[in-house]
Amino acid sequence: MAPSAIRCGTLFDGTGAAPVRDAVLVVDGGRVVAAGSAATTRIPAGAELIDLRDRFVMPGLVDAHSHISIVPGLGDQMGQLRQPPVPQALRATANLRRDLYAGTTTMRVMAEENFLDLDVREAIDAGVIPGPRLLCATRAMTASNGHGRAHASFDGVDEIRRGVRENFQRGADHVKIFATGGVASSGTTLRACVYTREEIRAAVEEAERVGKYAAAHAHGGPGLSMSVEEGVATIEHGALAADDDIALMKERGVWLVCTFAILLHPHGIEQGDGRNPAIMEKMRWARRVVDENFPRHLATGxxxxxxxxxxxxxxxxxMETLVRLGVPAKDALLAATRWGAEACRVDAEIGTLTPGKCADLIAVDGDPLKDITAMRSIRLVMKNGVIQGRDEQ
Ligand SMILES: [Zn+2]
Known part of the structure; x- marks a missing residue:
């Protein structure tokens, strides 16, 4: 494939540098080979020219926590995970297309049954279906009576060691452990922790021994603090995190992966489980706490x-929610790109538009640094140097 030269109205490269007006990005072999001001960046002979002079160009988005097969609006998320693989794969196909065309070029999958995420990843990489690049957890580590349990469950240190090892043998990228209860299941409470310290530590050890890491679903309470103390790299949700938890996470360099939409968006839990009083009560409580605490947590850095x-x-x-909670728009853009790549440990490959990185980028209509709602208007998505959906969208 010939190199391409993308003329950008504004280039936000994700490094934290000031955006560049009238920039050129040169892509060759699926990678960025040059990026900078149009006045100084050389366009190679024979390059395909892509005119995005009326667009804001930035790195593709990193969705650091999702599930490919779930549609929250259908309700009963655990029930969806218990279905046979075919209906799950069909939902995943539609979901991932939507994610990709809304700008997500990388997604970290945070648990599926039947190793579904590995098969779907293969289908995306083979060009069978469109979708983001996937980082896969495969089966989550959850206790028999824990949140997030669909089919698989792992009790005791030995089962966890075997489960994690088997996940990695099959092709998992990281370990997901359910350290506390969750909102979208009845019968678990948000601060309760089913796993023991030893079980959490076993998951972390098994991951680290092979150069990977563990991520913990934790809203608050001892499950959250124990997970941080035992060395997980990311805390998922953290809706009820206390100031002490945030301070400990900061001290240990643990990432907080914020998941606002599932709690706050009308297409989140509310749409699917709006008639389940146990779930709705937890959801309303978590919403109140997030609105009250997150501006303070996010301001800690x-x-x-x-x-x-x-x-x-x-x-x-x-991103809009981050801005509403007091985060500058520039940091919201970084959280969705470079910081996401760092949290998922793929920042050597993606997250910024700098020479050597994969050419994953999006073109936005408007300036999201001035009005973050511009992020709803994605006009072009490129993954690995290939414009997505050019022939079929
Ligand atoms: Zn999740």
Missing amino acids: IRIALGTDSVHGQMAFE
Whole structure:
């Protein structure tokens, strides 16, 4: 494929540098080879010219927490995970198309049954279906009576060691552990922790021994603090995190992966489980606490990334919520790109538009630094140097 030269109205490269007006980005072999001002960046002979002079160009979005097969609006998320693989794969196909065209070029999958995420990843990589690049957890580590349990469950240190090892043998990228209860299941409470310290530690050890890491679903209470103490790299949700928890996470360099849409967006839990009083009560409580505590937590400078948690195509909502809670727009853009890549440990490959990185980028209509709602208007998505959906969208 010939190199391409993309003329950008504004280039936000994700490094934290000031955006460049009238820029050129040169892509070759699926990678960025040059980026800078149009006045000084050389366009190679024979390059395909892509005119985005009326667009704001930035790195593709990193959705750091989602599930490919779940549609929250259908309700009973655990029930969806218990279905046979075919209906799950069909939902995943529609979900991932939506995610991709809304700007998500990388997604960290935070648990599926039947190793579904590995098969779907293969289908995307083979060009069978469109979708983001996937980082896969495969089966989550959850206790028999824990949140997030669909089929698989792992009790005791030995089962966890075996489960994690088997996940990695099959091709998982990281470990997901359910350290506390969650909103979208009845019968678990948000602060309760089923796993023991030893079980959490076993998951972390098994991951680290092979150069990977563990991520913990934790809203608050001892499950959250124990997970941080035992070395997980990311805390998912953290809706009820206390000031002490945030301070400890900051001290240990643990990422907080914020998932606002599932809790706050009308297409989140509310749409599917609006008639389940146990779930709705937890949801309303969590909403109040998030609105009250997150402006303070986010202002501490804790490292953050963003995840839609199955509210597919809604990274824009995640970013809008950050801004509403007091985060500068520039940091919201970084949380959705470079910081997400760092949290998912793929920042050597993606997250910024700098020479050597994969050419994953999006073109936005408007200036999201001035009005973050511009992120709803994605006009072009490129993954690995290929414009997505050019022939079929
Ligand atoms: Zn999740």
